[in-house]
Amino acid sequence: MADELEAKAWAVRALAHAPYSRFRVGAALLAADGRVFSGCNVENASYGLTICAERGAVVQAVAAGATKFTRIVVATDIDPPAAPRGACRQVLREFGPDLVVDSVGPHSRKQWRLWELLPEAFGPESLG
Ligand code: THU
Numbered sequence: 001m002a003d004e005l006e007a008k009a010w011a012v013r014a015l016a017h018a019p020y021s022r023f024r025v026g027a028a029l030l031a032a033d034g035r036v037f038s039g040c041n042v043e044n045a046s047y048g049l050t051i052c053a054e055r056g057a058v059v060q061a062v063a064a065g066a067t068k069f070t071r072i073v074v075a076t077d078i079d080p081p082a083a084p085r086g087a088c089r090q091v092l093r094e095f096g097p098d099l100v101v102d103s104v105g106p107h108s109r110k111q112w113r114l115w116e117l118l119p120e121a122f123g124p125e126s127l128g
Contacts, residue, residue, distance in 0.1 A: 005030055006104055008038050009075035016040035016053070025053035025082075026075040029061055032068035037061040054088035058095075071100040081105035089118040097121065 005028040013026025018041055025041045039056025054074060061069070072092065076082050081103035084092065092099055097115035115121070 005036060005071060005073040006075065006102070008036055009073040009104065012038040012040045013053070013075045017042045019043060020045075020047060024077065027053035027057040028073045029054075029057040029069055030071040031061060031066035032070055033066065035061075035064070035066055037064065037066065052085065052088050054084050055091050058091055067095055069095050069099055071102065073102040073104060075104050077106055079105040079108045081108060081110055083110065083112070083117055086118075089114065090121070093118050093121045093123050097123070 008028035009026040011026070012028065013024050016024035016026065018024050020043050023041075027039045029037045031037065037057045037060040039053045039058070039060060041053045042051045042056065044050055054072065057072065061067070074081070074084055083103050084101065092114055097113070099114040101112045101114055101117060103110045
């Protein structure tokens with residue numbers, strides 16, 4: 001499934017709207033029920049309104065009724081590949097710490113569990 005996910009991450013990356021940074025990002029998120037949701041970064045002339053690829057994929061998933069996830073693949077054209085940024089780690093953490101996070105570049109890949117990228121996280125359970 002990781003290979004299919006990686007292919008989807010690369011495919012959606014090509015659709016990124018990144019005229020300001022020119023840094024295209026694609027994300028493919030695997031739900032526990034087998035469905036795959038994808039997102040790309042969508043930049044805005046008002047830079048702060050940019051939407052990250054990972055968050056786009058999460059929004060697509062939740063709007064389709066999926067809130068349990070097992071893996072996300074994030075594709076960028078840099079080596080070593082970039083891990084999801086902090087804000088996206090927090091958004092992903094909402095749905096659990098055990099998510100497998102794959103970052104892939106043209107020639108290399110890295111893999112973590114989300115809890116490694118965001119230890120001691122503030123999550124739903126923190127609210128009691
Ligand atoms: N970006 C993402 O989409 N995800 C990340 O985890 C890191 C950054 C996007 C935001 C912006 O459009 C561009 O990459 C440069 O920061």
